[in-house]
Amino acid sequence: MENTDNPKILVFSTEKISDPAIDMAGLLKKHYPATVYTVNVPCSSAIKSKWILHAFDKGFDGVFIAADGTDCSFSDTCSDKTSKIVANTHELMKEKNIDPAKLKMAAICSVCAEAFVKHMKSFHKFLSESKGN
Numbered sequence: 001m002e003n004t005d006n007p008k009i010l011v012f013s014t015e016k017i018s019d020p021a022i023d024m025a026g027l028l029k030k031h032y033p034a035t036v037y038t039v040n041v042p043c044s045s046a047i048k049s050k051w052i053l054h055a056f057d058k059g060f061d062g063v064f065i066a067a068d069g070t071d072c073s074f075s076d077t078c079s080d081k082t083s084k085i086v087a088n089t090h091e092l093m094k095e096k097n098i099d100p101a102k103l104k105m106a107a108i109c110s111v112c113a114e115a116f117v118k119h120m121k122s123f124h125k126f127l128s129e130s131k132g133n
Contacts, residue, residue, distance in 0.1 A: 007061035007127035018066035018108040032120035045081035
């Protein structure tokens with residue numbers, strides 16, 4: 001039986017930048033919650049609000065965008081575009097009575113395994129505490 005008290009987090013990661021950091025976290029045996037699931041995309045600015053909302057509809061408790069930041073090879077405005085997607089999605093979440101704090105974004109570079117793990121542990125803790133309310 002599934003543990004409903006253990007929050008599920010969907011991570012949108014980017015193939016060239018944040019995926020290597022996530023892989024490195026595994027290789028270095030850096031532990032983060034087992035209920036973290038990843039979907040890779042070429043560029044974080046290609047993520048759609050409807051994908052994020054769909055994740056919540058399917059039972060994910062949180063969505064984390066591991067953005068390229070300024071390292072994106074597809075667009076030098078990637079960070080700005082991704083930030084606008086997040087801001088727009090936050091508004092849509094409010095309309096659906098979903099706490100906007102359940103959608104986070106941070107730039108994760110290709111060697112940022114420690115930062116990724118820290119973000120996942122912190123986000124998981126926040127979601128666990130908010131489920132208790």
